[in-house]
Amino acid sequence: MGFYDSGFPILSVITYLPLAGALLMLFINKENTGAIKTFATIVAAVDFVLSVPLWFYFDRKAAGLAMFQFRETASWIPSLGVKYSFGIDGIALLLILLTTMMGLIAVYSSYTAIDHRQKEYYILLLLLQTGMIGVFCALDFFLFYVFWEVMLVPMYFLIGIWGGQRRLYAAIKFFLYTLAGSVVMLLSILALYFFNSSGIPFLNIKGLGNAPSFDVLQFHQIGHLISPQLQFWIFLGFFLGFAIKVPMFPFHTWLPDAHVEAPTAGSVILAAVLLKMGTYGFVRFALPILPDGTRQLMIPIVTLSIIGIIYGALVSLVQKDMKKLVAYSSVSHLGFVMLGMFALNPMGLRGSVLQMINHGISTGALFLLVGIVYEQRHTRLISEYGGLAKQMPMYATLFLIAALSSMGLPALNGFIGEFTILLGVANANIWWAVFAAVGIVLGAAYLLWLYQRVFWGPLDNPANKVLKDVNKRELLTLLPLVACMIWIGIAPAPFFEMIEQPVDYIVQKVDPGYFKRQPVTYPSEAAERAAAVSSALAAIQAEVHR
């Protein structure tokens, strides 16, 4: 494996392997579904296997610009200053690992769920994976934008062809919402581009006179030179593009539709990876490049995040459809991620980044689980179920772990993320933390209530008496996720270590004086966990009493 540190373009290989696989699949006869599935799984598996060593070869201590590793640079469109530039920091690394893992799980979990036009399905799934990994790797804005948009097309087809009843509506809504956001983002990118090079004479904006470039890292260096007023507008453009993707509160309406209508694997990918692109966009681009813009819009964004947390949780409470419930819970959880991020301190950001991963794992698992019963019963209405714990004990156990992880029970991953976010947020403003805590309680409420209605009580619906418990294949898709939940829950240190430098870098960019005012003192992991456990137990007790 010497080539991981020898300048071998490993990121490109990981990015384009699924694409190559998709192209090769064109030559497989579409009747031969067995071969198609096997081949797609092999491609996704190889991709995952290739991405794992990144974790070991990544230098966690590298600070500043050196933390972007596995760099690849080549010229692409020199006349526009567009470079083919890849490179990842700790945040991107975790998200890539999440993507390749989820990609494999998505392919493997679709074996029986998808019964028509299978060849196209797996081709699109692999294409989607190339787009997603590309987004996380790209360090050139133009390249980033290309991947960002490329992703839309396969997802559109995945929802539109293999989705539920209202799939057309959901697919088009998803496509147009995201597209509308991203084209506005394109204008912001252009403004940055011109600021760096020739300027916009008409608006009396003097350029820096640098060679035309879309280099994200260069923008990181020059961003703070932009006048606060212009930063505000550029940030607003980015905000629209990313907030729709996240999705933040008023822009979230596409999400429930897309989630409910998408096939299971589509929902899994959507929740686990696609939503993270919005939050990733904020931490990679909007925050470090536009510190003044960030601070100007901090309060509105925090407000929207808190509204999102509470609103998402309340709407989840009243949902009758399991998938819709999980979808709205995503709105709430991503509110947390945004809130932690805009606390603008290392603690909040660390939690925020970790929570991105956690949400991907937990919510991905929940969607998979909902998909398992849906495949057998073809309904997702909560009222159709009840007492499943007796019929499907294994399934009930897995569901419980996923739900507990999602609501943030100690010793599972969600807790670490939410707790760290709360710490960071409380540092910034205690009242924000109070609102966030309300969200956590509500989160526990809707998930536990869901669990109670579906798994406990009498098994009185005859249709449920023939439900089969998870089979070996389904178990194989779920176990890695459960393992990750427990791993992050018990030993989050390697993850924090991975994102420490990037987070410090971002805080340094957004708030250059931060580390002078507050010397870095992270509570040791042990103390952190102890404090966390006790307070969370108290919260759980309170809920049980309620």
Next chain:
Amino acid sequence: MPSTSDFLMLSATLFTVGLIGVILRRNMITVLMCIELMLNAVNINLVTFSHMLGSLEGQIFTIFVITVAAGEAAVGLAIIIQLYRLKSSINVDDARNLNG
């Protein structure tokens, strides 16, 4: 001796009359004549300017415009005949198959 601006006024008037005619008249032949009127208004303009500026370009252009106008008339009349063959009418309003 009329002045340059008199000629320009004449041209502008003719052009406007032609334009209004195209908009208001429904008979294709009349419409065609109105278009010719507009083109000839332009010709007056061009010749006036040519005289005023002492450059020949305008007059050369006028000859081109007259030639093109002849071509336009030919094509226009051909279309009118075609329309009459199909509809037995050369009223613009009778052509209503395309709703736009």
Next chain:
Amino acid sequence: MTWADTLLLLPELIAATGASILLIVPVLGGRARGHMAKWAMLALMAVTALAVIGSTYAVAGVQQTPTFRAMFAVDAFSVFFKLLFVVVIALVTLLSEDFLSEERYSTWEYYSLLAFALCGMMFMASGVSLITIYIGLELLALSSYILAGYYKNHEESTEAAMKYFILGTVSSAILLYGISLIYGVCGSMRLSTIAAALSTMLSNDALMFGIMLLAAGLCFKIAAVPFHVWTPDVYVGAPTPISAFLSTGSKAAAFAVFARVFYVAFPAFHLDWSNVLAAIAALSMIVGNLAAITQTNVKRMLAYSSISHAGYSLLGIIAMNEMGLRGILIYTMVYVFANLGIWATILMLRRHAYAGESVEDFRGLHKRAPFAAFSMVVFLLSLGGIPPTAGFIGKYFLFAAAVQAGFGWLAIVAVVMSAVSMFYYLRLVVAMYLEEGSGAETIYSPSLRFVTALSLTVTLVVGFIPELPIRQVIESSSHLVGRVVQR
């Protein structure tokens, strides 16, 4: 006019001579051999293309007479567009094959008119005097009027020809009136002389009126709002290959003129006219896209889409900077190929005159013609400006030009409207891939297949490796931009 000048005119001369020969052939007894017309036409296109390329080498060596120089330029800009035109006409020839054999219309005259149109377009691209430009424009227009009415026995086609004719001639009269005023104020028809005269002049009403009338005439040709009313009717009524031609070649030629006239002659009054054009561009994008959403006839939808694309392209003229001119060139090219590909698919479905034009006819196309359906998706994405298709590169240039020129609001309108446009482009995608059904029968002839494949190749290659075309475009436009920068 010397022999040397004639050498530079060779492409136009070949096109005109070829067109005349094609016209005579049926009289000489060639009517029976209609199927040969296509090959004769393609051969003519090949020779013309060679002559165009040859003329670029000749231009360095020959001594041009001053009068000739003042009327006609063989420069990189004109060569770019001429080659594009030749390719468009060749592809339209291929598109026309089935239509002509099915409807039993005389083929030789049809191709002859196309060749005359090409001749006119080439004069438009090369014209550096308003006289040359006008003559080229009229040659193109007169040929188009007849071609639009080529379905002699269909009322729709004749009506389309009539509407196109009336509005077209009125618009050229308006354009002419504008030219006459500009001539009166500046004392010349030559673009560079006009520019020189304007640079020493203060804004005056007669001149602005002239420029506006000229712009109005050109806006008619590119089908920008509010001069667009003819477009949907003509696209629907005209024979489909001619609609394809009008929406691509004819429009590209008008843009060549628009770009050259405004970039060379009127940079001095940019501030005065740019806001008016900006309003026209914004209206075109908004009206075109919103109207397209409600259409069920694909031809009509494409007509409105082409109106909106006129709006996008206008950004390049309004911006009046390097980026903008490059944007016009590259966008025109990108748009032409995506559109021709789409028309090829429509023609594939289009049997028996006007059948097969509604969105329903596309249902389940992915099963009946997977390649056509896939290509169609790529073309639609390209029109919508989604990377990695060529359309994104084109739109990138135009949007960037608008931002750089400080027309932020216009850029916002443009990006929002290009997102809206995906709404109706996706309708076709939905019909092809997401809805099942029999739809119209398909007959995919080798010619149509070739047009689709070529357009697809261009659309993808420009999307993935844009460096080469961008360089070409920079080379083809830099000598015009030079003047703007000097300003």
